[in-house]
Amino acid sequence: xxxxxxxxxxxxxxxxxxxxxxxxxxxxxxxxxxxxxxxxxxxxxxxxxxxxxxxxxxxxxxxxxxxxxxxxxxxxxxxxxxxxxxxxxxxxxxxxxxxxxxxxxxxxxxxxxxxxxxxxxxxxxxxxxxxxxxxxxxxxxxxxxxxxxxxxxxxxxxxxxxxxxxxxxxxxxxxxxxxxxxxxxxxxxxxxxxxxxxxxxxxxxxxxxxxxxxxxxxxxxxxxxxxxxxxxxxxxxxxxxxxxxxxxxxxxxxxxxxxxxxxxxxxxxxxxxxxxxxxxxxxxxxxxxxxxxxxxxxxxxxxxxxxxxxxxxxxxxxxxxxxxxxxxxxxxxxxxxxxxxxxxxxxxxxxxxxxxxxxxxxxxxxxxxxxxxxxxxxxxxxxxxxxxxxxxxxxxxxxxxxxxxxxxxxxxxxxxxxxxxxxxxxxxxxxxxxxxxxxxxxxxxxxxxxxxxxxxxxxxxxxxx
Amino acid sequence: xxxxxxxxxxxxxxxxxxxxxxxxxxxxxxxxxxxxxxxxxxxxxxxxxxxxxxxxxxxxxxxxxxxxxxxxxxxxxxxxxxxxxxxxxxxxxxxxxxxxxxxxxxxxxxxxxxxxxxxxxxxxxxxxxxxxxxxxxxxxxxxxxxxxxxxxxxxxxxxxxxxxxxxxxxxxxxxxxxxxxxxxxxxxxxxxxxxxxxxxxxxxxxxxxxxxxxxxxxxxxxxxxxxxxxxxxxxxxxxxxxxxxxxxxxxxxxxxxxxxxxxxxxxxxxxxxxxxxxxxxxxxxxxxxxxxxxxxxxxxxxxxxxxxxxxxxxxxxxxxxxxxxxxxxxxxxxxxxxxxxxxxxxxxxxxxxxxxxxxxxxxxxxxxxxxxxxxxxxxxxxxxxxxxxxxxxxxxxxxxxxxxxxxxxxxxxxxxxxxxxxxxxxxxxxxxxxxxxxxxxxxxxxxxxxxxxxxxxxxxxxxxx
Numbered sequence: 053x054x055x056x057x058x059x060x061x062x063x064x065x066x067x068x069x070x071x072x073x074x075x076x077x078x079x080x081x082x083x084x085x086x087x088x089x090x091x092x093x094x095x096x097x098x099x100x101x102x103x104x105x106x107x108x109x110x111x112x113x114x115x116x117x118x119x120x121x122x123x124x125x126x127x128x129x130x131x132x133x134x135x136x137x138x139x140x141x142x143x144x145x146x147x148x149x150x151x152x153x154x155x156x157x158x159x160x161x162x163x164x165x166x167x168x169x170x171x172x173x174x175x176x177x178x179x180x181x182x183x184x185x186x187x188x189x190x191x192x193x194x195x196x197x198x199x200x201x202x203x204x205x206x207x208x209x210x211x212x213x214x215x216x217x218x219x220x221x222x223x224x225x226x227x228x229x230x231x232x233x234x235x236x237x238x239x240x241x242x243x244x245x246x247x248x249x250x251x252x253x254x255x256x257x258x259x260x261x262x263x264x265x266x267x268x269x270x271x272x273x274x275x276x277x278x279x280x281x282x283x284x285x286x287x288x289x290x291x292x293x294x295x296x297x298x299x300x301x302x303x304x305x306x307x308x309x310x311x312x313x314x315x316x317x318x319x320x321x322x323x324x325x326x327x328x329x330x331x332x333x334x335x336x337x338x339x340x341x342x343x344x345x346x347x348x349x350x351x352x353x354x355x356x357x358x359x360x361x362x363x364x365x366x367x368x369x370x371x372x373x374x375x376x377x378x379x380x381x382x383x384x385x386x387x388x389x390x391x392x393x394x395x396x397x398x399x400x401x402x403x404x405x406x407x408x409x410x411x412x413x414x415x416x417x418x419x420x421x422x423x424x425x426x427x428x429x430x431x432x433x434x435x436x437x438x439x440x441x442x443x444x445x446x447x448x449x450x451x452x453x454x455x456x457x458x459x460x461x462x463x464x465x466x467x468x469x470x471x472x473x474x475x476x477x478x479x480x481x482x483x484x485x486x487x488x489x490x491x492x493x494x495x496x497x498x499x500x501x502x503x504x505x506x507x508x509x510x511x512x513x514x515x516x517x
Numbered sequence: 518x519x520x521x522x523x524x525x526x527x528x529x530x531x532x533x534x535x536x537x538x539x540x541x542x543x544x545x546x547x548x549x550x551x552x553x554x555x556x557x558x559x560x561x562x563x564x565x566x567x568x569x570x571x572x573x574x575x576x577x578x579x580x581x582x583x584x585x586x587x588x589x590x591x592x593x594x595x596x597x598x599x600x601x602x603x604x605x606x607x608x609x610x611x612x613x614x615x616x617x618x619x620x621x622x623x624x625x626x627x628x629x630x631x632x633x634x635x636x637x638x639x640x641x642x643x644x645x646x647x648x649x650x651x652x653x654x655x656x657x658x659x660x661x662x663x664x665x666x667x668x669x670x671x672x673x674x675x676x677x678x679x680x681x682x683x684x685x686x687x688x689x690x691x692x693x694x695x696x697x698x699x700x701x702x703x704x705x706x707x708x709x710x711x712x713x714x715x716x717x718x719x720x721x722x723x724x725x726x727x728x729x730x731x732x733x734x735x736x737x738x739x740x741x742x743x744x745x746x747x748x749x750x751x752x753x754x755x756x757x758x759x760x761x762x763x764x765x766x767x768x769x770x771x772x773x774x775x776x777x778x779x780x781x782x783x784x785x786x787x788x789x790x791x792x793x794x795x796x797x798x799x800x801x802x803x804x805x806x807x808x809x810x811x812x813x814x815x816x817x818x819x820x821x822x823x824x825x826x827x828x829x830x831x832x833x834x835x836x837x838x839x840x841x842x843x844x845x846x847x848x849x850x851x852x853x854x855x856x857x858x859x860x861x862x863x864x865x866x867x868x869x870x871x872x873x874x875x876x877x878x879x880x881x882x883x884x885x886x887x888x889x890x891x892x893x894x895x896x897x898x899x900x901x902x903x904x905x906x907x908x909x910x911x912x913x914x915x916x917x918x919x920x921x922x923x924x925x926x927x928x929x930x931x932x933x934x935x936x937x938x939x940x941x942x943x944x945x946x947x948x949x950x951x952x953x954x955x956x957x958x959x960x961x962x963x964x965x966x967x968x969x970x971x972x973x974x975x976x977x978x979x980x981x982x
Contacts, residue, residue, distance in 0.1 A: 086676045470951055
């Protein structure tokens with residue numbers, strides 16, 4: 053690209069006309085994030101020195117220790133660990149699966165156990181397969197067609213949705229409830245097509261629930277890679293008598309104690325009003341949890357540091373909360389909300405980053421119309437940073453339990469296109485996180501926190517009034 | 518992420534209230550691109566079967582043959598090759614460089630010759646180094662400090678610019694003019710810090726020009742990786758007497774004939790008004806040219822296919838032009854404009870995609886205020902697709918020569934954060950292109966072309982009136 057002088061003359065079309073204090077403070081935040089951010093280095097350690105960190109694992113504890121130590125070094129007013137009991141599910145030795153077209157003729161396919169699943173019997177399971185496009189198909193087929201077979205859930209993520217999260221939510225019931233539902237029809241096990249828009253060889257794990265299925269009636273559940281799913285489906289269509297073999301060795305242990313990690317800057321003026329920014333510290337075990345949700349954690353930590361570095365002292369109390377156990381239990385989010393209620397803490401704002409470390413596009417807000425209008429009035433301040441999305445929508449799993457009529461809940465909305473390529477899979481790794489994109493996310497979050505704190509929400513006005 | 522039913526209820530906040538014909542047509546374009554796009558497959562072949570394709574190379578000719586054959590298969594009204602003479606610069610055998618702290622103590626550093634540079638003498642060059650932060654430093658230093666030395670241009674890309682293209686244009690004069698300017702002070706050669714926001718080991722090439730420097734006075738120029746630049750700078754600060762050795766074997770041959778590749782759908786109503794959509798077919802040789810600019814080429818090809826597949830017959834003539842020689846000569850863009858003028862063709866619109874295959878954010882327009890207002894009036898139609906940028910700015914190097922007062926020139930503006938990680942380097946490769954992002958870019962371009970064609974520009978209204 054030979055685009056030198058011409059480019060410099062024509063390209064920049066967002067002039068900084070506004071020299072307001074807010075514009076200056078926000079510029080200072082972005083400059084600091086882009087030149088002296090800490091998020092990327094923290095993520096490097098979390099991902100490469102600690103790695104995948106399921107609730108109850110050694111790595112999860114290392115992550116607690118590491119992030120607490122980092123927060124300790126920031127000169128905050130308080131840093132503490134909030135104990136919480138968490139489930140401890142362990143994958144065990146590697147899973148194994150193959151398609152058998154006839155005895156002795158097998159093709160291996162990549163699978164992984166779904167989180168919370170039981171193991172197969174020691175010898176694995178081999179059974180015929182019935183393919184369905186969703187839970188609703190089970191009833192149409194009936195017990196006679198399902199009993200003793202492996203139910204293969206193969207409804208793919210819908211590609212025409214622009215938001216990949218919308219696509220995901222249209223599909224994920226197969227993973228979450230598929231085994232519980234298929235078990236009612238006597239299935240031997242379930243295999244679920246991975247929640248991935250790409251065709252590749254990575255199985256994507258994720259939580260599932262047996263609901264109220266008695267322990268003795270539970271059947272094992274695994275995810276198959278999208279290419280494996282295509283192969284299985286095609287082969288099954290050509291020959292309905294093929295069998296699938298799979299073996300997995302996962303195990304649920306007794307709950308163990310873990311922690312939410314919390315750092316706090318006490319508010320100078322309204323210390324009783326609490327703002328939370330956070331992500332979840334646990335991750336699935338196949339990758340290193342970089343995008344889900346190491347990125348959200350380190351961004352949240354950097355929000356506090358960015359405000360300090362730019363000389364802004366919050367009027368309200370600001371906390372970073374690194375929630376434990378979002379992936380398979382939500383115990384951390386629930387515990388935080390429970391303690392907050394016990395202590396009668398007034399939360400006015402909570403912001404979660406749990407959609408990856410990709411280029412930030414904006415926020416979705418779960419709040420009243422009045423509060424939404426207020427945050428939308430700040431859109432102009434974010435335009436130079438290409439932040440354009442201020443919509444009503446989902447905030448975050450960990451902060452959801454705090455929800456109340458007066459609370460402004462928000463979720464950072466990064467670009468979603470690549471997220472599910474990595475989500476819950478072996479390739480959720482550090483090299484897929486771009487330093488600038490991560491830093492822009494942290495700066496965007498810090499800027500919103502700044503505005504919320506400076507002006508207060510409609511709610512906090514009411515509290516004082 | 519356990520975000521199932523709640524997510525589906527709350528996340529989608531962009532309802533398709535508008536059931537206008539335009540909204541429907543645009544939805545059809547995006548649906549087609551996301552479910553049945555061809556761009557990614559074409560790019561796969563271009564990148565993995567052909568690869569890096571400098572003007573005048575065998576691969577460039579293969580790229581011409583391949584893209585022509587693909588356009589031939591689309592059932593367009595015309596497909597043809599437009600001959601154009603192009604420079605033929607060849608890199609030759611691999612470059613080699615080391616820092617020598619004292620005789621026998623060397624550290625290799627990654628370099629690559631800049632495009633259009635001369636080679637070093639057969640034995641290479643070894644000389645002392647003088648580091649500068651820009652061309653303006655040469656005059657301050659003066660001939661006595663520069664003569665016989667290697668000038669090391671080490672002004673990095675400015676990280677606080679949100680648009681990485683703005684950052685690039687603030688830096689690239691060092692690469693383009695560095696050797697011509699340093700040569701005036703008797704330098705032996707130049708080494709330029711790569712135009713890359715990351716710290717890594719990839720040298721990034723790119724065009725340079727000797728201006729009117731006589732051939733006998735020209736000095737060799739190479740780019741050094743950003744990590745190499747940091748090492749060189751630090752070592753030089755510790756010990757100003759170190760030397761740098763480098764050897765490169767590049768060569769400029771006589772111009773050769775190559776081609777722009779053009780496909781056309783003749784307009785049904787105003788066939789004399791021409792709209793162009795395009796990218797550049799040549800690429801640098803270190804990577805496979807996926808983002809620069811294979812992505813732009815295949816997106817442009819898919820624009821015509823998407824309109825056909827969605828049943829839209831343009832009223833005006835629509836051409837895809839795959840320009841040869843953008844990287845080191847602009848001969849293709851100039852030739853196209855020259856022929857268009859000779860034939861007295863009335864171009865009303867030209868759109869180039871030459872900023873990578875990343876998630877589209879919008880467009881920048883080089884056009885009159887009236888025309889800008891018109892395109893901005895369509896912003897609402899693009900909101901469901903998260904296209905938000907309709908700004909005044911640079912269009913594209915290849916379509917720039919067409920510029921006239923009445924012409925609407927536009928450039929697709931994808932997210933810029935990752936672009937310069939790959940730009941002109943060995944890691945501009947296919948696996949860094951995301952299929953959905955590429956498809957969204959093609960759909961976004963096709964949708965704008967549709968609107969321009971359906972409503973005409975202010976200009977084309979004048980032409981008819």
